[in-house]
Amino acid sequence: MSATTQSRTAPDRRTTSKTARxxxxxxxxxxxxxxxxxxMYIAGLSRYQNYGFAxxxxxxxxxxxxxxxxxxxxxxxxxxxxxxxxxxxxxVIGFTTMFTAWLVERQGMPILLVIPxxxxxxxxxxxxxxxxxxxxxxxxxxxxxxxxxxxxGLCLVxxxxxxxxxxxxxxxxAQAQVSLGAGFLSVGAIVALVVLAAAFYVLxxxxxxxxxxxxxxxxQSAMLMGLPQGGTKxxxxxxxxxxxxxxxxxxxxxxxxxxxxxxxxxxLDAIAAVVIGGTLLTGGSGYVLGTVFGVxxxxxxxxxxxxxxxLSSWWTKIATGVLLCAFILIQRAMTARKKT
Amino acid sequence: xxEPRPVLEMTGIVKEFPGVRALSGVDFRLFPGEIHALLGENxxxxxxxxxxxxxxxxxxxxxxxxxxxxxxxxxxxxxxQAGISTVYQEVNLCPNLSVAENIFxxxxxTRAGRIxxxxxxxxAAELVDRLGLDIDVTAPLSSYPLAVQQLVAIVRSVGTGDxxxxxxxxxVLILDEPTSSLDRDEVLELFALMRRLKEQxxxxxxxxxxxxxxxxxxxxxxxxxNGTLVGEHMVSDLDQVGxxxxxxxxxxxxxxxxxxxxxxxxxGEPLLQAxxxxxxxxxxxxxxxxxxxxxxxxxxLLGSGRTELARLLFGADQPDSGKVTIGGKQVSMSAPNDxxxxxxxxxSENRKTxxxxxxxTVRENIILALQAARGWTRPIPxxxxxxxxxxxxxxxxxxxxxxxxxVGQLSGGNQQKVLLARWLITQPKxLILDEPTxxxxxxxxxxxQKLVVSLSEDGMSVxxxxxxxxxxxxxxxxxxxxxxxxxxxxxxxxxEITTSRILETIASGEHQ
Numbered sequence: 079m080s081a082t083t084q085s086r087t088a089p090d091r092r093t094t095s096k097t098a099r100x101x102x103x104x105x106x107x108x109x110x111x112x113x114x115x116x117x118m119y120i121a122g123l124s125r126y127q128n129y130g131f132a133x134x135x136x137x138x139x140x141x142x143x144x145x146x147x148x149x150x151x152x153x154x155x156x157x158x159x160x161x162x163x164x165x166x167x168x169x170v171i172g173f174t175t176m177f178t179a180w181l182v183e184r185q186g187m188p189i190l191l192v193i194p195x196x197x198x199x200x201x202x203x204x205x206x207x208x209x210x211x212x213x214x215x216x217x218x219x220x221x222x223x224x225x226x227x228x229x230x231g232l233c234l235v236x237x238x239x240x241x242x243x244x245x246x247x248x249x250x251x252a253q254a255q256v257s258l259g260a261g262f263l264s265v266g267a268i269v270a271l272v273v274l275a276a277a278f279y280v281l282x283x284x285x286x287x288x289x290x291x292x293x294x295x296x297x298q299s300a301m302l303m304g305l306p307q308g309g310t311k312x313x314x315x316x317x318x319x320x321x322x323x324x325x326x327x328x329x330x331x332x333x334x335x336x337x338x339x340x341x342x343x344x345x346l347d348a349i350a351a352v353v354i355g356g357t358l359l360t361g362g363s364g365y366v367l368g369t370v371f372g373v374x375x376x377x378x379x380x381x382x383x384x385x386x387x388x389l390s391s392w393w394t395k396i397a398t399g400v401l402l403c404a405f406i407l408i409q410r411a412m413t414a415r416k417k418t
Numbered sequence: 419x420x421e422p423r424p425v426l427e428m429t430g431i432v433k434e435f436p437g438v439r440a441l442s443g444v445d446f447r448l449f450p451g452e453i454h455a456l457l458g459e460n461x462x463x464x465x466x467x468x469x470x471x472x473x474x475x476x477x478x479x480x481x482x483x484x485x486x487x488x489x490x491x492x493x494x495x496x497x498x499q500a501g502i503s504t505v506y507q508e509v510n511l512c513p514n515l516s517v518a519e520n521i522f523x524x525x526x527x528t529r530a531g532r533i534x535x536x537x538x539x540x541x542a543a544e545l546v547d548r549l550g551l552d553i554d555v556t557a558p559l560s561s562y563p564l565a566v567q568q569l570v571a572i573v574r575s576v577g578t579g580d581x582x583x584x585x586x587x588x589x590v591l592i593l594d595e596p597t598s599s600l601d602r603d604e605v606l607e608l609f610a611l612m613r614r615l616k617e618q619x620x621x622x623x624x625x626x627x628x629x630x631x632x633x634x635x636x637x638x639x640x641x642x643x644n645g646t647l648v649g650e651h652m653v654s655d656l657d658q659v660g661x662x663x664x665x666x667x668x669x670x671x672x673x674x675x676x677x678x679x680x681x682x683x684x685x686g687e688p689l690l691q692a693x694x695x696x697x698x699x700x701x702x703x704x705x706x707x708x709x710x711x712x713x714x715x716x717x718x719l720l721g722s723g724r725t726e727l728a729r730l731l732f733g734a735d736q737p738d739s740g741k742v743t744i745g746g747k748q749v750s751m752s753a754p755n756d757x758x759x760x761x762x763x764x765x766s767e768n769r770k771t772x773x774x775x776x777x778x779t780v781r782e783n784i785i786l787a788l789q790a791a792r793g794w795t796r797p798i799p800x801x802x803x804x805x806x807x808x809x810x811x812x813x814x815x816x817x818x819x820x821x822x823x824x825v826g827q828l829s830g831g832n833q834q835k836v837l838l839a840r841w842l843i844t845q846p847k848x849l850i851l852d853e854p855t856x857x858x859x860x861x862x863x864x865x866x867q868k869l870v871v872s873l874s875e876d877g878m879s880v881x882x883x884x885x886x887x888x889x890x891x892x893x894x895x896x897x898x899x900x901x902x903x904x905x906x907x908x909x910x911x912x913x914e915i916t917t918s919r920i921l922e923t924i925a926s927g928e929h930q
Contacts, residue, residue, distance in 0.1 A: 285526055288519065291514060303524060
């Protein structure tokens with residue numbers, strides 16, 4: 079009996095050429111993004127060698143300057159892997175900056191108390207959106223779009239003007255440096271890296287993480303296999319809400335102010351980073367490691383444009399657009415191949 | 419032989435849906451180590467019985483006893499935990515995960531919450547091995563053909579046994595139409611797995627429309643009709659004719675009629691001519707001539723290019739070589755619209771995804787193609803439309819005969835008839851039927867086959883694709899044999915042509 083299986087499956091494996099197998103490998107998009115990052119970095123090295131691009135700190139700054147984006151994108155990775163989308167990310171970040179600045183500056187609350195409060199607000203917001211998506215079977219696009227408007231509106235309820243933070247404990251936290259041999263990292267960058275490691279562990283070594291992949295692969299099947307698909311979905315949006323709030327705190331540290339217009343549209347940067355990192359928008363396939371490279375690529379584009387000096391910052395947008403387009407096409411080619 | 423105690427006993431099962439009594443007092447027993455067929459026409463209550471058993475539907479009356487204990491399940495998960503697993507026709511697994519993960523997801527071995535990947539892979543490999551399958555458990559599920567995926571689904575459903583700490587082990591395995599999309603080799607492999615599980619004492623409930631398969635693999639069968647129990651028999655005690663009579667509750671007039679049916683000889687002048695038509699990756703270039711009033715049957719294994727050939731003739735795929743002439747005029751075939759304009763109609767094999775719109779009514783579904791042919795700016799007058807719809811509902815005996823019923827709620831056979839009606843209403847010259855009888859019951863099958871015969875008698879040409887050779891043989895004037903995406907032979911049907919001759923041609927790829 080096993081002979082028949084062998085006769086059918088074995089040739090399958092043998093006849094598939096090396097390239098075809100490589101194309102089918104789920105890790106390929108991550109490798110492509112990593113290679114792209116490397117190529118861009120080397121190009122930067124050779125072009126701006128004399129302007130200090132080779133300094134290790136330039137590389138470290140990628141993490142420092144994009145710590146909040148990295149955290150937000152990690153949250154978005156969970157959502158997208160599960161086959162959903164979260165458009166409220168930018169607004170939750172903006173709201174968290176306002177909320178934090180207002181509590182610290184206007185209410186005189188110590189920052190160590192504000193942090194857990196802000197995180198709880200983000201997580202609860204995410205939980206509620208997940209609850210609505212799951213229990214009323216509404217598309218995540220619409221629900222999180224409502225969340226986007228809601229949180230942006232709440233920013234303005236707190237204050238119409240920006241609140242700058244002068245609290246000394248906040249600024250000392252923001253300026254703290256963790257030296258790492260040739261360079262240093264900020265507190266924000268360290269937090270982002272910890273979040274990243276935690277996300278990697280959760281996605282690959284816990285049942286919850288595997289359920290996220292299963293739901294993204296086929297939600298109906300996941301349910302019929304007896305997996306608690308509803309709870310997983312709600313949890314995914316809670317994770318995203320939590321990450322958004324955490325990103326908001328990092329953003330507050332980075333910029334040291336709250337503003338109703340902070341981080342407008344950052345959800346789109348996060349989604350772009352996830353997609354460039356090789357995660358399928360339809361869910362079920364991708365790696366949080368890819369997201370890191372996605373964020374690094376976006377960050378590197380910004381740095382290169384700064385080094386160039388003559389280019390306007392909107393070139394970042396154009397480059398992001400081109401990259402997104404290219405990566406969506408790669409994804410398309412990969413999924414098309416799988417179907418046949 | 420002293421009768422052992424049944425592992426599962428259902429008595430006096432009653433299930434009511436608004437307005438319908440789906441099951442009225444059905445008894446059903448299942449013994450350990452047997453393969454038990456559940457039979458009946460569509461709508462006889464097979465699926466309902468299974469759904470009541472597995473906790474998808476609640477029970478309105480009767481008792482279920484599992485291992486001597488009265489049980490009542492509120493969800494499939496509960497049933498699964500009690501040892502009743504179900505594998506459906508559609509593979510309900512996650513294609514993006516590895517085989518091993520699909521087998522174990524939801525009950526992965528963990529230590530302090532951390533999934534033990536090595537242990538998981540090893541256990542999966544052991545399980546697959548013990549069931550005599552040769553599958554690389556680390557490969558993603560999507561890298562395997564559907565048949566293997568189905569086997570994996572079965573491995574998952576029985577994998578709760580001693581190989582995992584949790585779970586009490588599968589006592590009852592329900593296979594709901596697992597074979598409908600498998601080819602012969604794959605079916606054999608499935609049967610081997612079923613027999614191996616049977617030896618291990620698992621009770622298997624098997625639902626299939628293929629009577630031959632029932633006789634090949636089952637020990638005992640229970641027949642349902644209109645929600646009532648007709649009888650429980652040992653397979654060896656009842657022959658196929660007797661079984662079919664039990665199932666449809668009347669003598670086999672319809673079927674006999676078909677068996678004795680002589681192919682009509684009124685085949686006219688050529689209608690469609692394909693010269694060197696082909697598509698890379700689809701089907702090798704072929705020549706085919708279809709005459710007026712002729713039925714051409716396509717025989718070949720699943721994936722041999724039957725559907726690909728049909729899709730080329732309908733313009734659903736673009737050929738990269740050759741040309742098509744219909745009624746003496748060359749047709750470009752760059753899109754289905756060209757084919758429809760030339761009088762070609764195509765009933766797809768995936769009636770759910772590529773044909774019907776389940777949320778529209780029977781009337782709207784039937785009218786769709788005709789309206790498309792007329793153009794959207796010229797609506798069909800209401801009276802004419804209702805008349806046409808009524809005519810075809812009657813002619814094809816679509817049940818319920820209610821033009822306002824939603825198509826999604828009809829049974830498979832009736833959905834197929836709605837799809838047929840849609841195309842017949844446009845009065846095509848050539849009707850392409852791709853697996854029109856798949857997954858529908860024997861009564862509806864006979865009706866559809868009769869319809870094909872009468873259509874061809876009226877001068878319509880039919881290209882008929884079916885997995886069952888008998889069906890092809892019974893209906894076709896000419897049989898096109900496909901093998902490895904190549905049209906290898908065209909055989910004129912006659913008394914000397916038998917299914918084994920066709921099988922030989924499929925196997926050898928040549929016709930003597």
